[in-house]
Amino acid sequence: MRIRELLITAPLFFTIVSCNSGKDAAIAADSINAEDLSRYMEVIASDEFMGRAPATKGEELTIKYLSEEFKRIGVLPGNGESYLQEVPLIKKSADPKMKFEIKGAQGTLKPLFATDFVGGTPQIAENSSFENSDIVFVGYGIVAPEREWNDYQGIDVKGKTVIMLINDPGYATKDSALFDGKSMTYEGRWTYKFEEAARQGAAAAIIIHETGAAAYPWGVVENSWTDSKMYLADNMLSKSPLILQSWVTTDFAKKIFVLAGLNYEEQLVSATKRGFKAVPMNLKASASIASKTEYTKSNNVVALLPGNGKSDETIIYTAHWDHFGVNNSFKGDSILNGAVDNATGVAALLEIAEAFTKLGKKQDRSIVFLSVTCEEQGLLGSEYYVNHPLYPLEKCAGNINMDGLNILGKTKDMTIIGMGKSPIEKYAIEILKRDGRYARPDAAPEKGSYFRSDHLSFARKGVPTLYLGNGVDNVEHGIKWGVEQMEKWITENYHKPSDNFEPEKWNFEGMVQDIRVFFEVGYNIANAK
Ligand SMILES: [Zn+2]
Incomplete structure (x- = not known):
């Protein structure tokens, strides 16, 4: 039903976007910049945050920091008076x-x-x-x-x-x-x-x-x-x-x-x-x-920008804040800082929230910024959220998930993971096209990336989701280089202590470009007729 509705309204919608998306959105998108992102990532991926393992001191620091930053940006608590949603857990040895x-x-x-x-x-x-x-x-x-x-x-x-x-x-x-x-x-x-x-x-x-x-x-x-x-x-x-x-x-x-x-x-x-x-x-x-069974708890962090007109309907941005904490079986550096995975996504969440506040007026639909816990434990924080939604899921117009952003520079493409499964992917395809870029399907769908991040919890409940990943068609070095570098990064750093924040080695231009797409997709869905 929802898919059909979106398909029917799409052509009409796009003519609206071209005037709607205009100057204000462009100015707000421009506010997304490498300096702000770096400032966030430096803190989130710091050794002090100890790899952000759920139910540890690392969690305490992380959720406090995120709550304070959302407040500073001017985004409201998303759970009544609180920026937190408690997630009851058990830990089995x-x-x-x-x-x-x-x-x-x-x-x-x-x-x-x-x-x-x-x-x-x-x-x-x-x-x-x-x-x-x-x-x-x-x-x-x-x-x-x-x-x-x-x-x-x-x-x-x-x-x-x-x-x-x-x-x-x-x-x-x-x-x-x-x-x-x-x-x-x-x-x-x-x-x-x-x-x-x-x-x-x-x-x-x-x-x-x-x-x-x-x-x-x-x-x-x-x-x-x-x-x-x-x-x-x-x-x-x-x-x-x-x-x-x-x-x-x-x-x-x-x-x-x-x-x-x-x-x-x-x-x-x-x-x-x-x-x-x-x-x-x-x-x-x-x-x-x-x-042994240990009863414990963790927290999703949730913030809200209320809409105007269709404020009961939402767009939910997600980015998991958790990572693997400290693992002493690694010799030397034993802190899994999770800089790419997923300090990048969390920094993007904050930066997108700030961009929305720059618009100076409310959007039609409400925008929810949800940083979930326990993604690395099997998408538990997002699963808990969809089973205990703070905003009705049947009125969620879309979930946009960010997990592990681009540190290799500008690309001509972005990857739609699960391309064809998403009734809202057309919003991303349109923006990429306008910018002279293109969307590509997941190069290795047999690896099951579609089933390995938090949008899946929403998709299983019938919410339209968009899991938009990094491109590989590097503007400067081409596709072959892009694929090689991505694979090299995964082999050397994925879920390892070497996933560190290294601003001197990273190229932030691709990340900034991609986050502007995330912002505009949400903006367009928020105001779609
Ligand atoms: Zn991740």
């Missing part, structure tokens, strides 16, 4: 000594934690266990009626252990008619697979890792499961019967299939076929996990 074994007629497998598998329990109890639970291979573990796909068809897995593949049949076959072809889908993500297993009443869920299909090597899985894990205090997994969520390496998975007397490769192929039937493996799994 990892148990690398957990017992996990798989028994078959031919013997018993006892995998090694971190080497062969990782896992943990979402249950609150300090000791959780299950014994001799039947193992069932459920293919991709997907129930998607709209795709006429059900890997749990005709099988009851209550109390059982389900083992499944990462990603989806479209990726595995590269068949564009299956799922979204090689692009990752929501059902291809690990978070979905654990949730579906929980909905089915399984006692344990095991995902088979494969580097290409997961889009990251085993080491990434290992790192994120060997430390404690955060969940929303009110989450479906803790309330479900799911005792163990686990990943195994491909090599270990093959051993499980051998023990079951099944051919792994054949099973992979059959899982990609429509009408696949889950396969009972004639194996039994047992596990016992000792894991």
Whole structure:
């Protein structure tokens, strides 16, 4: 409904924009500058803020700073009298000594934690266990009626252990008619697979890792499961019967299939076929996990510029403030400052808020500036927000998300991550075109970037979202250089202590140019008829 409405009004709207967007917006957009952004980023990414881990001193400093800056800029508290929205959380400690074994007629497998598998329990109890639970291979573990796909068809897995593949049949076959072809889908993500297993009443869920299909090597899985894990205090997994969520390496998975007397490769192929039937493996799994639960809380920071006329409707800008804090397993510098990820986005949020105040009058719709917590813990802050919205989601005209902005200089392009999924992407395409730039689709949709930032929480609730990422077509050095530099940055600095604020090395021109686009897109949606 909303999509159709926007499509119908779009041509009319654009003629309005060209006069509406005019001088005032241009002056306000011009107020976005590198000096202001640097001032914000220097503080947010400083060692003093200790990597901004949720529920730490780093959080206290961050949310205080953001609240004060929003106030100084002249943007109102977004939650009644407060700039904060409390997010109740639980923190589950990892148990690398957990017992996990798989028994078959031919013997018993006892995998090694971190080497062969990782896992943990979402249950609150300090000791959780299950014994001799039947193992069932459920293919991709997907129930998607709209795709006429059900890997749990005709099988009851209550109390059982389900083992499944990462990603989806479209990726595995590269068949564009299956799922979204090689692009990752929501059902291809690990978070979905654990949730579906929980909905089915399984006692344990095991995902088979494969580097290409997961889009990251085993080491990434290992790192994120060997430390404690955060969940929303009110989450479906803790309330479900799911005792163990686990990943195994491909090599270990093959051993499980051998023990079951099944051919792994054949099973992979059959899982990609429509009408696949889950396969009972004639194996039994047992596990016992000792894991402490700590109740804690974090905060989203939220600020508001009320609209005039359609003030009950909103545009919500989002940028997560959290990062990974301090990790002593890194030698030397152990502070993950998260300068690009995501001090850049948070600085942009403040700078865009300030630009709106420069317009000197209220916009038609209200503008909300939401800096969410726990993005790095699995989009928890944004998920909490959409489940406890401060402004009705059905009256949210658009969510514009910023995560990791451009430090490599001006580009001719910007990337629309999830291009084609967004009913508001046309607003960005139009502005880029006007500026002699262009929009490109995500170069590697199989990596699932669309499912890895906070706009996803809004999209899942039906809010039109725009996740506009950096371009690669560098004005000075071209595309090849742009792609190389971006990949180099990811390899060397992504989620590492070296993601530092380095103004002497950064080129701010691209960031400024892109933030002006974010501002104008929001401005145009805020005033669209
Ligand atoms: Zn991020």
